[in-house]
Amino acid sequence: MTGAEDTVRLWLVSDQWSGPALAGLLAVLDRDERLRAEAYRSAEDRRRFVIAHGAVRHIVARRLGAAPADIRWRYGPHGKPELAGPHTGAEVNLSHWEAVAMVALSPSRRVGVDVQRVLPMPRLNATAMAERYFPPEEARFVRETADPSRRAEHFARLWARKEALVKAHGGRLTQGLRIPLLDSGTGSAANPDDAWSRDYRVVDVPAPSGYRAAVALSGTEDFRVTLHRWARPDRATSRLHAQPTRYT
Structure with a gap:
């Protein structure tokens, strides 16, 4: 059974x-x-940046x-x-794309x-992007759909897995894109320079319609994920999934 320390929120x-409200953030x-x-340059992009980064601060502050x-x-x-300074004791990461922002806390x-x-x-050529950045097996998986x-959905899901892995590790995106993650789980890099990827778990997580999301966690032990909605800093977050999803 996983413990509280193995729950990603x-x-x-x-x-x-x-x-x-935005000024407060x-x-x-x-x-x-x-x-x-x-x-x-865009006022809307500025607004969304402030929302995402203000939310991270409130979420982390509440935890600490x-x-x-x-x-x-x-x-x-x-x-x-x-995290640095006097308030540490948690691992946190943020991703945001247009109107969707997601915060992970471990x-x-x-x-x-x-x-x-x-x-x-025509906004994105999934086949060409996969051929350029992904290992041959994954490029073929996208191309033959x-x-x-x-094809666009497969590409987005694979890219989310790879970027989540890179963000957990703190490395370069170009390094992570070549790591095979066709099946979510631990990395399976054949290159000794990428052996670190075997020490992480990568799983898909729920996302709003039209988006795909993934979370990566160091270590190969089981963990759980709970998904919440954060709407305002003076209220507890609402639970979107009543039962945590367990990943083994």
Whole structure:
């Protein structure tokens, strides 16, 4: 039976923020996050950045008993954020694409989460992208799917698995894309340089319609996933799945 330390909590973050509520999320961001938000040319992209990063701070702060504005980050050699300063004791990761943001929180195991939009032709050529980035078996799996919409779905699911793995590890995306993950589970890289991938679990998780998502966790032990909805900082999150999903 898995213990509490093997439960990954995922939050889908509501996109319905504006006015004073949005200003409240902006207020808890640090200087670096505000500069990154200001760098977006689109007001909508700025708004969604503030929502996603403000939500992370509130979720982590609630877990650690801290004020959201007091959360501090340090960044790995490839840009992965990790908790720093006086408030640590958890592993956290964020993914957001357009209106969908997802936050993953693990008490002790390195965690990565990724959300991908399913983009059919002509917005994305799934076959060409798979041929360019994926191992031959996965490229063939995408290419030989007759239905174009299914090709796009297969590509998005595989990309989400790979990016979640890379984000958990803190490495380069180009390194993770070559790791075979046609079957979710541990990595099966043949290259000794990628042997680290065998020390992670990668699984698909529920996502809104038109998206695919995956979470990766360090270690090969069993774990559970609970999915919640985060809509406002002054209320407990709602549980979307009453029973946690167990991955063995």
